[in-house]
Amino acid sequence: MTSGTDTPALPDEHAELLQALAEQRELLLITVRGLTDGQAARRTTVSELTLGGIVKHLARGERVWTRIAVDGDGALPEGMLDAAQYRMTGSETLADLLAEYADAARATEEAVAGIPDLGRVVPLPVTPWSPPEAVHWPVRRILLHLIRETAQHAGHADLVREALDGANTTAQR
Numbered sequence: 001m002t003s004g005t006d007t008p009a010l011p012d013e014h015a016e017l018l019q020a021l022a023e024q025r026e027l028l029l030i031t032v033r034g035l036t037d038g039q040a041a042r043r044t045t046v047s048e049l050t051l052g053g054i055v056k057h058l059a060r061g062e063r064v065w066t067r068i069a070v071d072g073d074g075a076l077p078e079g080m081l082d083a084a085q086y087r088m089t090g091s092e093t094l095a096d097l098l099a100e101y102a103d104a105a106r107a108t109e110e111a112v113a114g115i116p117d118l119g120r121v122v123p124l125p126v127t128p129w130s131p132p133e134a135v136h137w138p139v140r141r142i143l144l145h146l147i148r149e150t151a152q153h154a155g156h157a158d159l160v161r162e163a164l165d166g167a168n169t170t171a172q173r
Contacts (some may be wrong), residue, residue, distance in 0.1 A: 013118055017143045018109055023104060024150035028058065030169045031157040040094040042095065044163035047156075051164075052088030054157045058150055062104035063147055066111045069139045074123030081127065108146070115139055163173045170173040 032051050034039065040052035067077040079085065090098065090154055112118075118140040124130070137145075154169070162168045 004018050011116075013140070014112055017062045017147070018112055021108070021143065021147050021150060024147055024154055025058075025101075027154075027169055028055070028150065028154040029159055031154065031161045032098070032171050033172060035094055035161075037093050037111055039164055040097075041059070041088045041090070041092075042164060044160050047160075049156055049160055050088055050110075051160055052092065052094055052097055053076055053086045054160070055094070055101050056088055056092070058153055059087050059097065059101040059104040060129075062101075062108045062146060065142050066104075066116050068124065069115065069122060069142045072122035074121070074125055074134070076125035076127070077170075080125065112139075112143065115167070118146065120144065 022086050031057060035051060037052070040055075041050050043050055060082075064077045070079075119138050122142075124137055125167045126137045129130045141168075160171045
């Protein structure tokens with residue numbers, strides 16, 4: 001999902017953080033490689049997590065956090081609190097969810113490339129879990145949050161996949 005060699009050179013910090021995020025995305029993509037839609041929608045543990053749901057959530061998460069970083073207005077992005085982002089519906093295909101994830105990744109990369117200073121501080125939206133006082137993060141921390149979130153859910157996906165058919169990311173690399 002990384003942009004490739006046709007993009008202009010980014011400052012080192014931008015490039016390093018985007019590369020770390022791309023590496024975590026790639027691990028997730030290995031985990032879902034070769035699945036049918038039925039497998040992607042199947043629960044394999046007592047958790048509600050499915051592989052398709054994880055991909056859908058991460059795509060939404062990238063869009064939401066990129067919007068927070070770019071707009072910098074503290075507004076709650078549409079869909080941030082939508083619980084449906086965690087579930088793959090019967091009308092969705094894994095191919096479509098992966099295309100949406102790839103689009104979200106490109107949008108994140110383009111947005112980060114357009115932010116000259118990752119130290120720029122932006123207000124976070126108010127959510128049900130927010131503290132009573134306003135919270136502000138530098139864009140850099142938003143990127144680190146996306147890396148952590150992607151890595152965490154890639155690990156979840158690996159467990160769900162292993163319970164599905166015994167495959168795991170390490171063996172599939």
